Amino acid sequence: MQKQPSFAMEEYNFAFLDEGSKREIRRSVLKGIAIPGYQVPFASRELPIGRGWGTGGLQLTLSLLGKEDCLKVIDQGHDDSVNAVSIRKLVETSSSIETTEDTAEASVIQTRHRIPEEKLRDDQILVLQVPEPEPLRRVEARETETERLHGEKEYSSIWVRLYEDIVRYGEITIGADYPCIVHGRYIFNPSPIPRYDVPKLHQADGLYLFGAGREKKIYAVPPYTDVEPLQFEDYQFEEEEFNGESCRLCGSDNVFLDEIYDSHTGTKFYQCSDTGYCHKMQKQGGVT
Amino acid sequence: MTSIQIKGETLMKGNNLEDKPVLRVDQLTKRFGPGCSYCEHEELKENYCPVCGSVRACSNVSFDLDRGEILGIVGESGSGKSTLVKSLYFDQQVTSGSALIHDYKNGEENIFMESAQQQRYIRNYIMGMVYQNPHLGLKMDYSSSGNVAEKLISAGHFHVGNIRDRSAELLEKVEIPVSRMDEQPRRFSGGMQQRVQISKALANNPPLLLLDEVTTGLDLSVQAKVLDLIRSIQRELDVAMIVVSHDLGVIRMLADRTMVMKQGRVVEQGLTDQILEDPQHPYTQLLVHSLL
Numbered sequence: 331m332q333k334q335p336s337f338a339m340e341e342y343n344f345a346f347l348d349e350g351s352k353r354e355i356r357r358s359v360l361k362g363i364a365i366p367g368y369q370v371p372f373a374s375r376e377l378p379i380g381r382g383w384g385t386g387g388l389q390l391t392l393s394l395l396g397k398e399d400c401l402k403v404i405d406q407g408h409d410d411s412v413n414a415v416s417i418r419k420l421v422e423t424s425s426s427i428e429t430t431e432d433t434a435e436a437s438v439i440q441t442r443h444r445i446p447e448e449k450l451r452d453d454q455i456l457v458l459q460v461p462e463p464e465p466l467r468r469v470e471a472r473e474t475e476t477e478r479l480h481g482e483k484e485y486s487s488i489w490v491r492l493y494e495d496i497v498r499y500g501e502i503t504i505g506a507d508y509p510c511i512v513h514g515r516y517i518f519n520p521s522p523i524p525r526y527d528v529p530k531l532h533q534a535d536g537l538y539l540f541g542a543g544r545e546k547k548i549y550a551v552p553p554y555t556d557v558e559p560l561q562f563e564d565y566q567f568e569e570e571e572f573n574g575e576s577c578r579l580c581g582s583d584n585v586f587l588d589e590i591y592d593s594h595t596g597t598k599f600y601q602c603s604d605t606g607y608c609h610k611m612q613k614q615g616g617v618t
Numbered sequence: 619m620t621s622i623q624i625k626g627e628t629l630m631k632g633n634n635l636e637d638k639p640v641l642r643v644d645q646l647t648k649r650f651g652p653g654c655s656y657c658e659h660e661e662l663k664e665n666y667c668p669v670c671g672s673v674r675a676c677s678n679v680s681f682d683l684d685r686g687e688i689l690g691i692v693g694e695s696g697s698g699k700s701t702l703v704k705s706l707y708f709d710q711q712v713t714s715g716s717a718l719i720h721d722y723k724n725g726e727e728n729i730f731m732e733s734a735q736q737q738r739y740i741r742n743y744i745m746g747m748v749y750q751n752p753h754l755g756l757k758m759d760y761s762s763s764g765n766v767a768e769k770l771i772s773a774g775h776f777h778v779g780n781i782r783d784r785s786a787e788l789l790e791k792v793e794i795p796v797s798r799m800d801e802q803p804r805r806f807s808g809g810m811q812q813r814v815q816i817s818k819a820l821a822n823n824p825p826l827l828l829l830d831e832v833t834t835g836l837d838l839s840v841q842a843k844v845l846d847l848i849r850s851i852q853r854e855l856d857v858a859m860i861v862v863s864h865d866l867g868v869i870r871m872l873a874d875r876t877m878v879m880k881q882g883r884v885v886e887q888g889l890t891d892q893i894l895e896d897p898q899h900p901y902t903q904l905l906v907h908s909l910l
Contacts, residue, residue, distance in 0.1 A: 486772035
């Protein structure tokens with residue numbers, strides 16, 4: 331049998347990244363917080379996971395973590411899917427800090443495409459992985475041009491995109507990653523979270539950080555900041571609706587639900603998307 | 619009278635002072651190339667600098683445009699007609715010179731020195747532009763009403779119902795059937811595309827409209843239709859226009875006053891009838907004679 335290669339973790343710095351890199355990322359974060367929604371460029375580092383697999387979020391997490399911190403990692407609501415597990419393992423081996431599956435216990439939460447059901451407290455930071463930070467990329471391919479449009483606050487093109495949706499389909503068809511205005515200035519992509527999660531960003535208690543490793547951008551929604559989804563006066567922003575369905579495991583009906591089909595019988599059932607929350611509810615409700 | 623709040627200053631729109639020109643252009647110069655001490659100080663025989671190779675597309679162009687007036691600009695290709703209107707619409711940065719618009723800060727600020735954001739405001743509210751090539755002025759992937767809506771949205775309309783009513787009204791004015799308002803301009807004929815451009819340019823009731831070779835490339839009957847439309851819009855809305863054309867027929871039909879350009883310079887200007895019937899400058903004489 332082949333021997334597992336040994337990995338001398340003690341040769342690495344705490345939390346993998348060197349202090350210089352962490353410093354640069356923290357400075358970008360501070361700038362992002364100072365200008366809500368502004369995409370701060372940063373020198374995205376190489377990591378032992380591929381770009382596009384959460385490297386932006388991971389760099390934020392690694393540079394924010396201290397020895398006292400407790401980390402939770404979620405991938406589309408799940409604590410145990412591949413992306414979440416490998417990121418959690420990397421942090422565990424490189425920093426040996428505590429990790430958890432309970433939202434309330436964590437001080438830093440890295441997430442892909444969901445915001446946990448439990449409300450973020452003011453001492454918690456949510457780090458979101460972002461595949462495409464540029465909301466105007468939907469209408470403009472050139473980076474130089476989108477930078478200028480942001481600078482001049484010229485957003486009519488993305489509004490026309492929404493108008494075209496209404497003309498063609500009778501409604502706005504952007505599902506996840508719904509563009510929002512933050513504090514009346516910048517339009518930003520909240521990463522591909524469902525529309526259900528967008529209102530959680532508005533005047534929140536916690537800090538939301540967004541990292542795009544491949545696109546080399548960091549941006550932030552600080553606590554108590556206005557976040558307004560783009561909407562027309564007569565075509566309002568709408569969240570996903572579940573028509574009174576509830577989770578088959580914990581019975582919650584006020585959460586974002588995954589639609590799952592049984593591959594044998596073909597029947598459809600609903601289940602909490604946030605597994606950590608679901609486990610908690612099951613325990614509380616006495617369901618085993 | 620409506621007032622618009624922008625950056626803490628109140629701008630008056632539709633302030634009707636007949637005696638003041640809508641647009642006053644002074645010593646507008648546009649040079650392509652680096653420029654050198656020779657061409658910046660010496661009087662050039664041609665618009666091409668023999669030392670550094672820079673081209674002076676417009677040199678020291680000055681004119682006034684009154685409210686509701688149509689100014690025609692004629693000249694051969696390369697004479698700087700399009701450069702002039704494109705500079706006025708901020709598509710190109712001017713080298714030197716000033717332009718004052720009466721409806722913008724009462725004509726006290728040189729619009730070329732304003733910030734990019736203010737220039738966008740001027741483009742959206744105070745000027746409308748119709749390009750020779752509809753691809754420059756329209757987004758071909760969007761619907762026609764969406765193209766008009768872009769202007770309305772940048773003017774702060776966020777009610778889809780109202781936007782659609784207004785764009786239907788505008789498109790009807792240029793004789794695009796309401797049933798086709800959601801079609802993409804790429805599916806329209808050239809004349810229709812040109813008319814969509816006109817309705818887009820008129821969306822926010824600008825006091826000034828720039829038309830760059832609007833009828834070039836259209837067949838004669840469509841040309842006549844577009845010209846009729848421009849004429850009727852001018853009468854109805856009392857909007858001042860700058861019409862660029864190398865076609866003297868277009869100028870004769872539309873323009874009250876005409877400016878003749880050659881190698882970036884204005885060689886003659888005056889009432890259109892006067893220019894066409896009694897040309898003084900040899901170049902204008904040549905131009906008029908080549909037509910007849």
